[in-house]
Amino acid sequence: MGRELDLPLDTVLVGDCITVMAALPPASVHAIFADPPYNLQLSGTLHRPDNSEVDGVDAEWDRFPDPAAYDAFTRAWLAEARRVLRRDGTLWVIGSYHNIFRVGAALQDLGFWILNDIIWRKSNPMPNFRGRRFTNAHETLIWAARERGSRYRFNYEAMKSLNDDVQMRSDWTFPICTGPERLRDAAGAKLHPTQKPEALLHRVILACTNPGEVVLDPFFGTGTTGAVAKRLGRRFIGIERDEAYVRAARARIDAVVPVSDERLAATPSRREAPRVAFGAVVEAGLIAPGAVLWDRTRRVSATVAADGSLRAGHERGSIHRIGALLSGAPSCNGWTFWHYEDRGRLLPLDVLRSRLRPLE
Amino acid sequence: MGRELDLPLDTVLVGDCITVMAALPPASVHAIFADPPYNLQLSGTLHRPDNSEVDGVDAEWDRFPDPAAYDAFTRAWLAEARRVLRRDGTLWVIGSYHNIFRVGAALQDLGFWILNDIIWRKSNPMPNFRGRRFTNAHETLIWAARERGSRYRFNYEAMKSLNDDVQMRSDWTFPICTGPERLRDAAGAKLHPTQKPEALLHRVILACTNPGEVVLDPFFGTGTTGAVAKRLGRRFIGIERDEAYVRAARARIDAVVPVSDERLAATPSRREAPRVAFGAVVEAGLIAPGAVLWDRTRRVSATVAADGSLRAGHERGSIHRIGALLSGAPSCNGWTFWHYEDRGRLLPLDVLRSRLRPLE
DNA sequence: ATAAGAAGTGAATCTTACT
DNA sequence: GAGTAAGATTCACTTCTTA
Numbered sequence: 053m054g055r056e057l058d059l060p061l062d063t064v065l066v067g068d069c070i071t072v073m074a075a076l077p078p079a080s081v082h083a084i085f086a087d088p089p090y091n092l093q094l095s096g097t098l099h100r101p102d103n104s105e106v107d108g109v110d111a112e113w114d115r116f117p118d119p120a121a122y123d124a125f126t127r128a129w130l131a132e133a134r135r136v137l138r139r140d141g142t143l144w145v146i147g148s149y150h151n152i153f154r155v156g157a158a159l160q161d162l163g164f165w166i167l168n169d170i171i172w173r174k175s176n177p178m179p180n181f182r183g184r185r186f187t188n189a190h191e192t193l194i195w196a197a198r199e200r201g202s203r204y205r206f207n208y209e210a211m212k213s214l215n216d217d218v219q220m221r222s223d224w225t226f227p228i229c230t231g232p233e234r235l236r237d238a239a240g241a242k243l244h245p246t247q248k249p250e251a252l253l254h255r256v257i258l259a260c261t262n263p264g265e266v267v268l269d270p271f272f273g274t275g276t277t278g279a280v281a282k283r284l285g286r287r288f289i290g291i292e293r294d295e296a297y298v299r300a301a302r303a304r305i306d307a308v309v310p311v312s313d314e315r316l317a318a319t320p321s322r323r324e325a326p327r328v329a330f331g332a333v334v335e336a337g338l339i340a341p342g343a344v345l346w347d348r349t350r351r352v353s354a355t356v357a358a359d360g361s362l363r364a365g366h367e368r369g370s371i372h373r374i375g376a377l378l379s380g381a382p383s384c385n386g387w388t389f390w391h392y393e394d395r396g397r398l399l400p401l402d403v404l405r406s407r408l409r410p411l412e
Numbered sequence: 413m414g415r416e417l418d419l420p421l422d423t424v425l426v427g428d429c430i431t432v433m434a435a436l437p438p439a440s441v442h443a444i445f446a447d448p449p450y451n452l453q454l455s456g457t458l459h460r461p462d463n464s465e466v467d468g469v470d471a472e473w474d475r476f477p478d479p480a481a482y483d484a485f486t487r488a489w490l491a492e493a494r495r496v497l498r499r500d501g502t503l504w505v506i507g508s509y510h511n512i513f514r515v516g517a518a519l520q521d522l523g524f525w526i527l528n529d530i531i532w533r534k535s536n537p538m539p540n541f542r543g544r545r546f547t548n549a550h551e552t553l554i555w556a557a558r559e560r561g562s563r564y565r566f567n568y569e570a571m572k573s574l575n576d577d578v579q580m581r582s583d584w585t586f587p588i589c590t591g592p593e594r595l596r597d598a599a600g601a602k603l604h605p606t607q608k609p610e611a612l613l614h615r616v617i618l619a620c621t622n623p624g625e626v627v628l629d630p631f632f633g634t635g636t637t638g639a640v641a642k643r644l645g646r647r648f649i650g651i652e653r654d655e656a657y658v659r660a661a662r663a664r665i666d667a668v669v670p671v672s673d674e675r676l677a678a679t680p681s682r683r684e685a686p687r688v689a690f691g692a693v694v695e696a697g698l699i700a701p702g703a704v705l706w707d708r709t710r711r712v713s714a715t716v717a718a719d720g721s722l723r724a725g726h727e728r729g730s731i732h733r734i735g736a737l738l739s740g741a742p743s744c745n746g747w748t749f750w751h752y753e754d755r756g757r758l759l760p761l762d763v764l765r766s767r768l769r770p771l772e
Numbered sequence: 773a774t775a776a777g778a779a780g781t782g783a784a785t786c787t788t789a790c791t
Numbered sequence: 792g793a794g795t796a797a798g799a800t801t802c803a804c805t806t807c808t809t810a
């Protein structure tokens with residue numbers, strides 16, 4: 053150990069990450085967090101239903117001539133990253149379905165040993181405006197050791213206490229980076245199209261490093277990794293090609309005040325788990341498609357569809373909407389309004405929901 | 413269309429899925445759900461803190477001599493699956509971090525076009541007994557079209573209904589398969605180590621097929637796909653090597669009672685409703701030639717001509733073209749943009765259109 | 773000043789039918 | 792197949808504007 057002494061600590065190195073990493077000593081950093089280009093392959097412009105234009109990622113750095121070029125780039129930077137990583141170090145990479153399968157296969161081929169894949173569930177993702185796919189509401193992180201059998205660091209207890217004293221799971225919920233945290237220029241435009249939330253880096257850095265250890269970020273951007281590392285008393289090395297990003301990152305990190313005691317560094321609170329949809333009750337087989345629901349007094353009824361909607365006459369909709377419609381009320385809580393028959397007795401739907409609730 | 417007639421519908425074919433698929437006609441199935449071996453590469457036996465032994469996956473079918481053999485197997489079955497899939501069909505594959513990156517890269521290489529990656533969040537995962545990693549609390553599904561630009565089926569409204577009328581996201585929460593749903597032998601042992609919950613298949617099948625369409629499952633196991641397909645009024649083809657699994661699957665599926673009314677299976681989509689020309693609304697006398705239409709905020713207006721065109725200033729055209737013109741948008745849905753006055757209130761043209769559409 | 777309403781926005785592989 | 796026109800489509804949150 054001890055190669056850290058040769059490292060340019062707490063600095064941002066300007067240049068291509070493959071070249072710059074090649075100049076760093078081998079086996080010298082404790083952790084690497086990488087947010088490489090996703091190679092989104094967007095074409096044309098996308099409009100919201102209100103006809104406003106979506107400001108998609110069209111940066112030069114996300115364009116590759118073809119899939120083979122992206123693969124070659126991926127394998128090149130991963131190989132350098134592996135060389136620079138200590139034997140007990142770990143690597144994190146974040147991506148989406150566009151690139152993450154290629155990244156994952158490449159790092160397995162290079163000898164990395166995957167420890168977990170982690171899902172960042174976005175509490176406020178952008179919707180799918182055309183209704184042609186599922187809302188893309190998550191991104192994937194891969195966490196890997198340098199090699200099979202290595203004695204990597206994992207701060208199990210820290211993760212457990214972050215999670216109300218139950219084991220931290222592989223799905224993490226955070227909002228996307230907005231509001232005052234999002235770096236903007238004087239005109240209010242975002243400085244970087246894909247700035248990551250600090251809460252995500254907080255958990256990553258806390259999980260796999262101790263205070264004083266070194267985190268390398270080869271795609272530093274506007275420096276989220278550096279800002280969080282400094283706040284948590286870790287050392288960082290950033291590598292970034294774009295000088296405008298580098299300037300923003302340096303100013304941002306200069307303003308960060310480290311926490312006096314890293315045990316005091318609380319993570320932002322978790323978002324509530326999503327509510328139970330009536331569709332989930334149908335999927336779980338707790339009520340069958342075709343079943344008839346009644347109000348408490350059996351004055352009105354409706355039929356359950358396989359997709360969790362209700363049908364009453366020619367009307368179709370959610371348990372809440374159909375309940376409101378048939379009771380003539382402006383709104384309605386379908387969970388308490390509608391009842392199902394169980395051995396001759398009417399029980400509110402809420403009874404079924406509560407069977408799914410403890411599992412959430 | 414029509415190749416379905418040559419298919420061995422609602423049967424389980426015994427044999428290796430690559431060989432068996434090779435004997436099926438091309439472009440003949442609407443959807444494929446595949447739960448291939450995960451190549452877990454387990455070594456040794458895992459014990460819980462109380463020293464009880466974890467009953468892991470150690471089946472022969474999950475053992476491959478080396479990573480290259482797993483890749484070759486993956487590409488072979490995916491290539492056959494792609495041949496058998498209709499041009500408008502879609503493929504689902506489920507996996508974990510052990511294999512999903514290799515599967516994803518392979519299917520991209522073969523020309524499939526990924527539509528989403530879907531996270532199955534397990535509400536009750538097995539904990540990590542050693543405390544050396546995050547609890548592996550999810551599995552990943554990839555949903556892919558046969559090729560880029562294909563007109564695949566996606567029952568958007570059905571998915572939205574399942575989720576209390578908000579877009580279905582890419583993260584789905586279900587419990588793992590336990591309790592009475594889990595198939596067991598007389599001694600109480602699990603019949604299959606990785607039986608998937610029916611709720612998961614319910615959502616998958618509802619998302620990408622219509623009643624009567626064909627779902628192929630090349631790794632049929634104990635037949636979850638067949639059971640759910642039958643219940644939802646879809647046709648299925650299962651392929652499975654292990655005769656014990658096949659026997660269990662057949663018995664299980666025989667006991668399934670289909671949903672009585674297949675119209676219950678999905679919320680109809682506006683996209684597939686028959687088109688109504690605005691001229692038909694004028695002809696039906698629902699709005700008079702010369703009537704004035706407004707946008708929602710009364711900022712712009714236009715006049716209805718007897719032929720169903722609109723006139724605004726010197727411009728004349730369809731409700732859509734004039735709407736786009738006056739709102740400065742690249743396109744416009746005239747049915748929702750334009751409003752007519754009814755007793756002092758502005759109502760969208762859509763209200764008139766729905767009066768001409770047959771009730772369904 | 774405050775509340776209500778309108779407008780803006782986020783790693784996006786985002787249509788379909790007819791001529 | 793290419794070109795054109797019809798027409799379907801959004802969630803959670805923040806910030807700005809108006810009453």
